[in-house]
Amino acid sequence: MSGGVDSSVSAYLLKQQGYQVEGLFMKNWEEDDDDEYCAAAEDLQDAQAVCEKLGIELHTINFAAEYWDNVFEYFLEEYKAGRTPNPDIMCNKEIKFKAFLEFACEDLGADYIATGHYVQRREHDGKFQMIRGLDNNKDQSYFLYTLSHQQVAHTLFPVGHLEKPEVREIAEREGLITHDKKDSTGICFIGERKFKDFLGRYLPAQPGVIENCEGQAIGEHDGLMYHTLGQRKGLRIGGLKDAGDEPWYVVEKDMKRNVLIVGQGHNHPRLFSKGLIANQLHWVDREQIEVGKSFRCTVKTRYRQHDVACLVTRVNNDEYEIMFDEQQSSVTPGQSVVFYQDDVCLGGGIIDILIRDFDAVE
Numbered sequence: 114m115s116g117g118v119d120s121s122v123s124a125y126l127l128k129q130q131g132y133q134v135e136g137l138f139m140k141n142w143e144e145d146d147d148d149e150y151c152a153a154a155e156d157l158q159d160a161q162a163v164c165e166k167l168g169i170e171l172h173t174i175n176f177a178a179e180y181w182d183n184v185f186e187y188f189l190e191e192y193k194a195g196r197t198p199n200p201d202i203m204c205n206k207e208i209k210f211k212a213f214l215e216f217a218c219e220d221l222g223a224d225y226i227a228t229g230h231y232v233q234r235r236e237h238d239g240k241f242q243m244i245r246g247l248d249n250n251k252d253q254s255y256f257l258y259t260l261s262h263q264q265v266a267h268t269l270f271p272v273g274h275l276e277k278p279e280v281r282e283i284a285e286r287e288g289l290i291t292h293d294k295k296d297s298t299g300i301c302f303i304g305e306r307k308f309k310d311f312l313g314r315y316l317p318a319q320p321g322v323i324e325n326c327e328g329q330a331i332g333e334h335d336g337l338m339y340h341t342l343g344q345r346k347g348l349r350i351g352g353l354k355d356a357g358d359e360p361w362y363v364v365e366k367d368m369k370r371n372v373l374i375v376g377q378g379h380n381h382p383r384l385f386s387k388g389l390i391a392n393q394l395h396w397v398d399r400e401q402i403e404v405g406k407s408f409r410c411t412v413k414t415r416y417r418q419h420d421v422a423c424l425v426t427r428v429n430n431d432e433y434e435i436m437f438d439e440q441q442s443s444v445t446p447g448q449s450v451v452f453y454q455d456d457v458c459l460g461g462g463i464i465d466i467l468i469r470d471f472d473a474v475e
């Protein structure tokens with residue numbers, strides 16, 4: 114229980130269904146002097162209030178050391194390498210569905226864990242598949258592709274077949290104080306504080322030049338790690354004659370020269386990829402395919418993106434090539450590519466290399 118509305122209603126629904134329910138609140142981040150930004154204490158109080166209302170016990174556990182070693186260090190390494198990681202996906206893999214699941218089953222004697230994620234599961238040929246959440250707007254399967262079918266088999270998703278407004282209505286009707294609590298946004302350990310200040314505390318920033326695609330210096334950046342491909346906001350560009358009003362977008366991070374390369378207009382050709390190479394593949398319940406073999410499915414290269422049809426080919430033991438039917442804008446190394454067959458989440462991997470027309474020309 115996170116102290117949010119989705120896990121509160123999940124606990125309520127399971128109790129209604131006759132399960133013996135207990136709450137588990139985890140703490141993953143030790144606050145520092147900046148703790149005005151950390152809502153953990155308030156979240157714990159809310160989880161406690163909901164458990165009291167439901168008449169269930171609340172346990173707490175601290176996974177801050179595991180989180181630091183397995184999620185936060187990966188997050189910093191990726192930024193250092195010029196990539197844009199997704200720590201929530203790593204947190205699900207290493208913490209929620211590993212340390213947390215093990216603790217619940219082994220130490221608390223649970224048969225299942227349940228979370229307030231908007232996904233569903235379905236038994237198929239004796240295995241559990243992960244299905245998109247019914248509420249298209251909230252579907253969280255993108256963040257859960259690292260789960261195995263055994264982990265899915267041990268997890269209940271009580272709100273996955275509901276729309277978010279229904280979940281809030283249930284919470285209000287049942288007098289749960291979390292009913293109107295705002296959805297969490299952004300990276301949990303950064304919270305509402307400024308991303309740039311936060312990252313700057315852990316990684317040295319190296320200021321440099323911004324160039325246009327013709328190699329002309331047109332601005333300055335405070336560090337490549339503060340920028341991501343496709344980004345528009347926060348670029349300091351100036352003094353360019355006849356540039357017009359169209360906004361500028363990051364199209365490349367030249368790590369060797371510490372130069373940020375930008376292109377003008379949201380249709381700039383260098384923003385588009387026709388495919389990508391992914392590694393660190395995980396399959397929820399699909400058999401591994403042989404090297405050289407292909408299959409068709411749809412993918413998302415970012416949360417809240419429409420699926421795009423593609424051909425997936427296993428290139429070697431570790432790498433897969435994904436070629437889109439239609440070019441995609443702002444695909445970003447370090448983010449995840451997630452595979453679907455209709456509503457079934459097949460699995461996913463980490464985007465390593467982009468396949469773009471202009472790369473071949475250069």
Ligand SMILES: Nc1ncnc2c1ncn2[C@@H]1O[C@H](COP(=O)(O)OP(=O)(O)OP(=O)(O)O)[C@@H](O)[C@H]1O
Binds near residue numbers: 116121137139227
């Ligand atoms: N600190 C925590 N302790 C225990 N469980 C957590 C914690 N944070 C998240 N979870 C579990 O993971 C689920 C998804 O977490 P996420 O951060 O995406 O929150 P959310 O979708 O806003 O859900 P909620 O409304 O329950 O906070 C939660 O519903 C909860 O079951």
